[in-house]
Amino acid sequence: MSDPDSSKAFTKTPSHYVVPTRILEARQGFSVHQKRMVALAMLALQQERNRLYEIDPKGKEAAKSLSPAEKRLHYNNYIPDHDMMMKANRYHTYDHEVLTRFFNGSVEEIRRAIRRATAAIPNKSVILTENERTLEVMTPIPYAKYQDGVLTLGVLDLAVPYLMDHSLGYSSSDLSVWCNLSSQHSQRLLELVSKHKERERQRIALSDFKRMFGVDFAVYEDKDEAEKAGKRLGDYKMQRDDKGKSERIPKYKAFKDFRRHVLDVAFPELIKASKGMWSATDDEGKGYRLHRKGKTYHDIEICLRHTDLEQERKKLAKSEKESKQASPDPALQLIESLEFKILGGVLGEANTNDINLYEMLVLQTGHVVGSAVKANIALIKEQQG
Structure with missing residues (x-):
């Protein structure tokens, strides 16, 4: 199932967009239209996971005698073995009707947006793990083709287990709200808060928040600029500090710019677009609070209430x-x-x-x-x- 010619048509759009925790907490630097492509690929893989659960003897059949709560846990912890995983389609096609729901605008605007995203998505990666001992990077969608109004996306074989693994938890976002958001930051915020809908407040270190939103450090996004510097698309931009040591360049050098371009875009748009599904719980009605450590902002407290x-x-x-x-x-x-x-x-x-x-x-x-x-x-x- 790893050949574009064997692509499977994606036809049934679900009501919710599920993002496994490993992907949710990874560093992502996708544009808004690239994120729409990622969502399409993940929704198709989610349906493949459900199909495998139905036919796998270790799936639904093995959970028959369990209680309802145990069945939910069994489903969430289900990870197909290698042989079963090979039965999952990696390539899916999306027709005009599906694309119109995910990409907003006129026919020509949608066409241009998809062409740009198609050219860029095979070079976009997510950083799953980054610390002193480990750097784990993955390019989830190495294949994209847009022809005669039909989009074809191919998912990396090694990415499939990550996209199907719910054992560490997952986020479930209302897809109608997600599709109506016009910023990648508001989309990312919805994914983040949808993991714990029961919480009205979540406190996160700003460094982690920026990393997950892909706005911690500047990266090469222009192909010509990257080639001139001898780098690849997605590589961090570097500079020398006062001691001559190489360091990453912050995406936003001034905090006010981060607040203006990220926080004050993501929170108001989500609150407005959700039409009462998400509402601010802080006194100022912003949906967030900032907390200092000394003179520097250190944490962000997300103050949003979910209403079904x-x-x-x-x-x-x-x-x-x-x-x-x-x-x-x-x-x-x-x-x-x-x-x-x-x-x-x-x-x-x-x-x-x-x-x-x-x-x-x-x-x-x-x-x-x-x-x-x-x-x-x-x-x-x-x-x-």
């Missing part, structure tokens, strides 16, 4: 049903209908007039407003002026 909007809608539907049975109060019934609209339910999206009416009824009835409804009201007001 589908569960919220189900709760509202149940509440509405019970309310109708218990009380015919038309004001409460109208409040519940408006909340469905505010949360993007089946009645369509709410407008400013709906919000004004809702707020007036809340004042009259003393109705308690949920956090997801509050977050979406703020977004609707911001969007509609």
Whole structure:
């Protein structure tokens, strides 16, 4: 299954994008369109993993007698052996319909974006491990072809086990939100916080945060510049310090530039695009706090709360049903209908007039407003002026 001519069509797009922990915590320096290609390749490999689990005697068959909790653990810990792994397709094709969902813009804009990403992705690597003793680097997608509106991606054989290994945990991001993000930094942030949706706060060393986002040090991204320096694409750019010692060049020399180009892009976009799914829990509403060690910023505290909007809608539907049975109060019934609209339910999206009416009824009835409804009201007001 390692021949482009045996490519398998990717047709069924799931609701969530799963990233194994080893990949999640690796250093990545992909552009936004390159990340979309990585996501497509990983989604296809995830489906291959599920297919192997169904047919492998050590997979679903071996978990038949287990409890539901044990079955989930067995599935997460499942890693196909070498012979079974060889049955997984490494090459997949993605047609225009799939690509349109992942790449935003006009037909011509999407075409140009995919061509640029196709030219660059075979040279992009991720750093899995980097310390005094070990440097482990992998180029996950060494093959890419874009022809007649169809994209073909091939995954490195050695990368397949990493992309299928959930035993150390994984992140599961809502794919509809992920696809609507226009920055690689907001995409990366969503992947990171989606590993622990139950946590409203996560504190991370800024050095680790920058490394995972690929903004710790500058690398060669231009082919001509790299060749002139005798380097490869993705190699770190180096300089001499005052003592003549070689050192890496920081991506952002001033912290204010890192904050402006990364933090103040990623957090606001995720909060806005998720439409209440992710909301800020810090006092300033930024979604993060910075912590100093001495005079230098040392840690970042991610302050984001996850709300399952589908569960919220189900709760509202149940509440509405019970309310109708218990009380015919038309004001409460109208409040519940408006909340469905505010949360993007089946009645369509709410407008400013709906919000004004809702707020007036809340004042009259003393109705308690949920956090997801509050977050979406703020977004609707911001969007509609």
